[in-house]
Amino acid sequence: xxxxxxxxxxxxxxxxxxxxxxxxxxxxxxxxxxxxxxxxxxxxxxxxxxxxxxxxxxxxxxxxxxxxxxxxxxxxxxxxxxxxxxxxxxxxxxxxxxxxxxxxxxxxxxxxxxxxxxxxxxxxxxxxxxxxxxxxxxxxxxxxxxxxxxxxxxxxxxxxxxxxxxxxxxxxxxxxxxxxxxxxxxxxxxxxxxxxxxxxxxxxxxxxxxxxxxxxxxxxxxxxxxxxxxxxxxxxxxxxxxxxxxxxxxxxxxxxxxxxxxxxxxxxxxxxxxxxxxxxxxxxxxxxxxxxxxxxxxxxxxxxxxxxxxxxxxxxxxxxxxxxxxxxxxxxxxx
Amino acid sequence: xxxxxxxxxxxxxxxxxxxxxxxxxxxxxxxxxxxxxxxxxxxxxxxxxxxxxxxxxxxxxxxxxxxxxxxxxxxxxxxxxxxxxxxxxxxxxxxxxxxxxxxxxxxxxxxxxxxxxxxxxxxxxxxxxxxxxxxxxxxxxxxxxxxxxxxxxxxxxxxxxxxxxxxxxxxxxxxxxxxxxxxxxxxxxxxxxxxxxxxxxxxxxxxxxxxxxxxxxxxxxxxxxxxxxxxxxxxxxxxxxxxxxxxxxxxxxxxxxxxxxxxxxxxxxxxxxxxxxxxxxxxxxxxxxxxxxxxxxxxxxxxxxxxxxxxxxxxxxxxxxxxxxxxxxxxxxxx
DNA sequence: CTGTTAGCGCATTCAG
DNA sequence: CTGAATGCGCTAACAG
Numbered sequence: 088x089x090x091x092x093x094x095x096x097x098x099x100x101x102x103x104x105x106x107x108x109x110x111x112x113x114x115x116x117x118x119x120x121x122x123x124x125x126x127x128x129x130x131x132x133x134x135x136x137x138x139x140x141x142x143x144x145x146x147x148x149x150x151x152x153x154x155x156x157x158x159x160x161x162x163x164x165x166x167x168x169x170x171x172x173x174x175x176x177x178x179x180x181x182x183x184x185x186x187x188x189x190x191x192x193x194x195x196x197x198x199x200x201x202x203x204x205x206x207x208x209x210x211x212x213x214x215x216x217x218x219x220x221x222x223x224x225x226x227x228x229x230x231x232x233x234x235x236x237x238x239x240x241x242x243x244x245x246x247x248x249x250x251x252x253x254x255x256x257x258x259x260x261x262x263x264x265x266x267x268x269x270x271x272x273x274x275x276x277x278x279x280x281x282x283x284x285x286x287x288x289x290x291x292x293x294x295x296x297x298x299x300x301x302x303x304x305x306x307x308x309x310x311x312x313x314x315x316x317x318x319x320x321x322x323x324x325x326x327x328x329x330x331x332x333x334x335x336x337x338x339x340x341x342x343x344x345x346x347x348x349x350x351x352x353x354x355x356x357x358x359x360x361x362x363x364x365x366x367x368x369x370x371x372x373x374x375x376x377x378x379x380x381x382x383x384x385x386x387x388x389x390x391x392x393x394x395x396x397x398x399x400x401x402x403x404x405x406x407x408x409x410x411x412x413x414x415x416x417x418x419x420x421x422x
Numbered sequence: 423x424x425x426x427x428x429x430x431x432x433x434x435x436x437x438x439x440x441x442x443x444x445x446x447x448x449x450x451x452x453x454x455x456x457x458x459x460x461x462x463x464x465x466x467x468x469x470x471x472x473x474x475x476x477x478x479x480x481x482x483x484x485x486x487x488x489x490x491x492x493x494x495x496x497x498x499x500x501x502x503x504x505x506x507x508x509x510x511x512x513x514x515x516x517x518x519x520x521x522x523x524x525x526x527x528x529x530x531x532x533x534x535x536x537x538x539x540x541x542x543x544x545x546x547x548x549x550x551x552x553x554x555x556x557x558x559x560x561x562x563x564x565x566x567x568x569x570x571x572x573x574x575x576x577x578x579x580x581x582x583x584x585x586x587x588x589x590x591x592x593x594x595x596x597x598x599x600x601x602x603x604x605x606x607x608x609x610x611x612x613x614x615x616x617x618x619x620x621x622x623x624x625x626x627x628x629x630x631x632x633x634x635x636x637x638x639x640x641x642x643x644x645x646x647x648x649x650x651x652x653x654x655x656x657x658x659x660x661x662x663x664x665x666x667x668x669x670x671x672x673x674x675x676x677x678x679x680x681x682x683x684x685x686x687x688x689x690x691x692x693x694x695x696x697x698x699x700x701x702x703x704x705x706x707x708x709x710x711x712x713x714x715x716x717x718x719x720x721x722x723x724x725x726x727x728x729x730x731x732x733x734x735x736x737x738x739x740x741x742x743x744x745x746x747x748x749x750x751x752x753x754x755x756x757x
Numbered sequence: 758c759t760g761t762t763a764g765c766g767c768a769t770t771c772a773g
Numbered sequence: 774c775t776g777a778a779t780g781c782g783c784t785a786a787c788a789g
Contacts (some may be wrong), residue, residue: 096567109760110782111760111761112758114784124759127759139563139566141542141563142783144544144545145480145489146784148765149484149781149782149783150783154480156544163509164499164505164508170499170505171500186540188521189521191509205521208476210478228474310704311700311704314704336701343704343706366645366674433766434766434767435767443776445777446777447774449768477766480765482766482768483781484767484781485769485780485781
């Protein structure tokens with residue numbers, strides 16, 4: 088078996104020579120075939136196969152100023168919360184020939200800032216942010232870069248450019264309103280300490296009317312931290328009737344810890360989560376939660392970016408996709 | 423407030439002019455500061471700030487043939503399984519100044535193939551695959567591209583280039599061995615129908631010695647599919663003693679469905695999952711599962727790629743990281 | 758429909 | 774230590 092020596096990759100030049108046409112004709116045959124005659128098209132295609140040519144998008148992008156890449160910045164990919172968004176974003180972009188460059192800010196403002204610079208250095212055609220851009224200087228650099236930017240999973244009247252999200256203040260308020268409607272008096276919160284989770288807490292307190300016992304855990308929250316959080320909360324306030332948890336994962340931890348302590352959910356302790364994870368409808372008791380359409384965020388964000396990349400101006404650059412409280416057994420009226 | 427018109431981004435040329443040095447001196451000041459005198463270094467730095475210069479990595483990469491990008495291909499980002507790997511990979515690469523370009527093959531061979539081409543077109547400095555490269559032509563193109571490639575989450579003696587993973591056949595065999603050691607006679611499997619999950623099933627059957635009732639569900643498997651799978655299995659074989667599930671998520675679904683049917687776990691039905699998800703140790707009963715160090719896969723893969731990018735030859739390009747059965751309450755000996 | 762001429766922004770030769 | 778020239782691979786703009 089004769090292994091092809093890994094010689095330098097074929098360039099468009101090689102293709103053109105092989106096909107007996109000029110460089111630009113070969114280029115057009117590949118990117119704008121409608122401008123080229125059937126015959127030459129055929130010859131170029133044969134030459135491509137013969138040479139094993141794979142285009143160099145970097146080089147093309149340098150001239151055309153289109154990298155066909157979109158930067159995507161998340162706090163951390165391991166946050167289940169953002170997965171449907173990431174999946175939809177990646178898929179929708181890929182369908183249009185764009186790839187995502189991934190960055191993780193680690194819930195850290197300085198890293199986010201540096202990451203935005205790094206990303207801009209790669210000249211992406213657009214940028215997606217899970218969350219709002221934190222620093223003023225980063226906002227400015229993004230505006231300067233002149234690329235479409237979608238902020239998401241949050242709300243602001245003055246985004247850098249475009250936004251697909253919802254108000255965490257309103258979510259917190261809605262949960263507090265729901266708790267009020269239940270007639271509960273002694274309630275608490277178990278929350279991650281990131282910006283968005285804290286906003287929900289603020290919204291909760293604003294509607295509730297006064298501070299409530301709260302356990303903060305480091306983001307990203309998980310099941311184990313939920314168990315810890317309940318212990319903390321019960322130490323402060325042993326007679327809580329209901330707890331809002333900043334994620335379903337954390338709520339599951341709280342539920343397990345409660346059951347381990349012999350507390351019945353919801354009779355002794357009602358629970359509400361956030362995010363509507365897959366398991367939430369299936370655990371026993373089923374978990375009341377706040378549903379947010381993460382897939383939709385990803386898809387709309389991609390569409391907005393693509394539209395702007397195509398030179399159009401979206402009619403609705405700020406989309407509030409809202410949210411919904413899903414009432415389930417974990418908050419069934421306790422007697 | 424005078425908004426800076428989004429004029430064209432500053433280039434190194436602008437910086438050089440501003441600093442009163444030549445283009446190349448400015449270039450060196452930024453990438454090889456040790457070759458430049460203190461004084462000029464200072465002036466270049468000032469010029470960078472003055473112009474708001476952000477380097478264009480695309481242009482630099484064109485000449486230097488280094489894009490500082492690594493391509494990463496996953497079946498789907500929404501598979502919780504791969505998250506620790508993805509997180510560790512992204513982090514380790516970022517520390518070395520590399521970013522990840524993400525691609526999803528959707529458990530589809532043709533898409534994987536096309537995706538590899540798309541990725542090669544971006545001239546990444548390396549490629550990470552969750553799984554093995556499926557098609558021979560893709561393997562060939564990767565070899566031709568001459569970039570470091572790490573296949574992962576599986577095992578092969580002849581990877582395209584490097585590999586960090588473990589044998590799914592052995593996992594299946596180990597689980598069957600464990601089931602045999604328990605003395606169970608009537609066992610079944612609930613599995614996703616992707617390549618790796620099927621390999622575990624094969625390994626199971628090989629060690630078990632004969633076929634067992636099996637319910638296959640489309641990948642990626644989840645809790646809801648687990649519930650369905652148990653229904654299917656019980657329809658075939660109502661008196662199963664134990665079931666191996668191809669993911670912890672699916673096992674949780676099977677457990678919930680079992681409990682909904684009044685079956686006690688493990689007394690009436692023992693369960694073993696795969697993946698050691700966060701919740702698995704906490705559910706009631708705690709889930710026996712197979713633990714695989716996903717973070718390690720990501721980190722080692724990144725290190726191997728980085729080492730090769732730096733021109734070195736890793737001593738151990740094929741790493742079997744193994745796995746471990748974690749015995750918990752869901753397979754406690756039934757009487 | 759096709760080709761020629763110029764770069765895109767930077768880094769790699771080589772010389773000073 | 775610094776600089777001038779050259780070209781990475783491709784495409785936009787203009788000719789034919």
